[in-house]
Amino acid sequence: MKTLYLLRHAHSDPAELGQDDHDRTLSARGEHESENLGDFMREQNLFPDAAFCSTSTRTRETLRIATARLFGGQGGLSSRFEKSLYLAHPETILDEIREADDRFDSIVIVGHNPGLEDIAEKLAEAHGETIGKFPPSTLAVFECDIDEWQNFSVRKTRLKTVFMP
Numbered sequence: 001m002k003t004l005y006l007l008r009h010a011h012s013d014p015a016e017l018g019q020d021d022h023d024r025t026l027s028a029r030g031e032h033e034s035e036n037l038g039d040f041m042r043e044q045n046l047f048p049d050a051a052f053c054s055t056s057t058r059t060r061e062t063l064r065i066a067t068a069r070l071f072g073g074q075g076g077l078s079s080r081f082e083k084s085l086y087l088a089h090p091e092t093i094l095d096e097i098r099e100a101d102d103r104f105d106s107i108v109i110v111g112h113n114p115g116l117e118d119i120a121e122k123l124a125e126a127h128g129e130t131i132g133k134f135p136p137s138t139l140a141v142f143e144c145d146i147d148e149w150q151n152f153s154v155r156k157t158r159l160k161t162v163f164m165p
Helices: 028-043 057-071 090-098 115-125
Strands: 002-008 050-054 078-082 106-111 139-144 157-163
Touching: 002 057, 002 115, 028 057, 028 139, 028 157, 050 057, 057 106, 090 106, 090 115, 106 115, 115 139, 115 157
Parallel strands: 002 106, 050 078, 050 106
Antiparallel strands: 002 139, 139 157
């Protein structure tokens, strides 16, 4: 049994004049949301083993703040930062999941919409559930009836919980 966490980055500041979207930082609201997310995960005993994160500043900051709260400054996740996850299409995200190292029983994908929302909704709908909108700082947790990530498929997942700020 594996666990998949899908996490959309927290609220970010608008781009400044001439600033690349990739370099946008979290807003004060986003920082607070990331703290709340980490607290929720700790309270619910949701401790992923590894993170695959977009290289954007706002996804990296979301991951850093949430995991600091989750792990209380003690250790953390094995993290990999992937340019391919920046504004990734659902197929790219699914490829990342299927290529995950099997030594990790649980992984968190930290990324962007619309890709994350599309995958989360597809996974939930496969079992008659719905998530709907996937606003910033949303976390969806899925139990996966697999032993190897390469066998990940929609029909082998079940929605466990959703956190929305």
